[in-house]
Amino acid sequence: MRGQALKGHLDLLLLAVLSDGGMHGYAVIDDLRERSDDTFDLPEGTVYPALHRLEKGGYLSSEWSVVQGRRRRTYRLTDRGRGALGEQRRAWGEFSDAVASVLKGSPWPSTS
Amino acid sequence: MRGQALKGHLDLLLLAVLSDGGMHGYAVIDDLRERSDDTFDLPEGTVYPALHRLEKGGYLSSEWSVVQGRRRRTYRLTDRGRGALGEQRRAWGEFSDAVASVLKGSPWPSTS
DNA sequence: TCTTTACACCTAGTTATTCTTAGTATAGAG
DNA sequence: CTCTATACTAAGAATAACTAGGTGTAAAGA
Secondary structure, three states: OOOOOOOOOOOHHHHHHHHHEEHHHHHHHHHHHHHHOOOOOOOOOOOOOOOHHHHOOOOEEEEEEEEEEEEEEEEEEOOHHHHHHHHHHHHHHHHHHHHHHHHHHHHOOOOO | OOOOOOOOHHHHHHHHHHHOOOOHHHHHHHHHHHHOOOOOOEEEEEEEEHHHHHHHOOOOEEEEEEEEEEEEEEEEEHHHHHHHHHHHHHHHEEEHHHHHHHHHHOOOOOOO
């Protein structure tokens, strides 16, 4: 994953991962990497601020706990977050369909 | 189209549209809107600078002409641009597949 | 014991690129 | 004579992901 292909789509991914149930930030990173077959191997500096932003926006709630001496912050989708996930899914569908339509028109280069 | 969903994907779209043959900037905007069924209705301030950037990077070449009193700058893919299109197509495929994988796991909300 | 690795969190500042806004100019329709 | 469509441009704002650095605990290995 290079460039800023992710821009505008990160929230969707985070909300989707968290829709399975509560999860702490580090686990979100792992889950995202596994689910995407290593395509989304996101740095902590990307994910943590995004989670904070989503919580501030009311899409997530968080709770602190301590597990084996390590503090954890577990995030959970709020109702608003669940609604946003639905909307973002729809938007992603529209976006990816539109890209596919544009790409369909032009020919493929010689697949080397 | 809201937010910055486009970020990092604009070049792909421009290269794809231009791979059909030479085209001037305004026509690129129209073509992109039509091909995407109005999803990509991009402002000139987005497209023109992007075309300049792509030309500067050697992905496009341009030529001025005057048609019915209006000056036009016609852009065309270079070999490098054609190569980049192939690579960007591949990257898009990987990206969209990865998003689909992440989304697949989590359940859909009640489709209202 | 000491070091390294994995876990788990954080933030400030940089970067990249799209969008906003505003401007120039011609042609044609009303 | 004005408005709309065509056609191009550039400066600055805005956003969000990334870089780079930091804190601290636990467990494994040398």
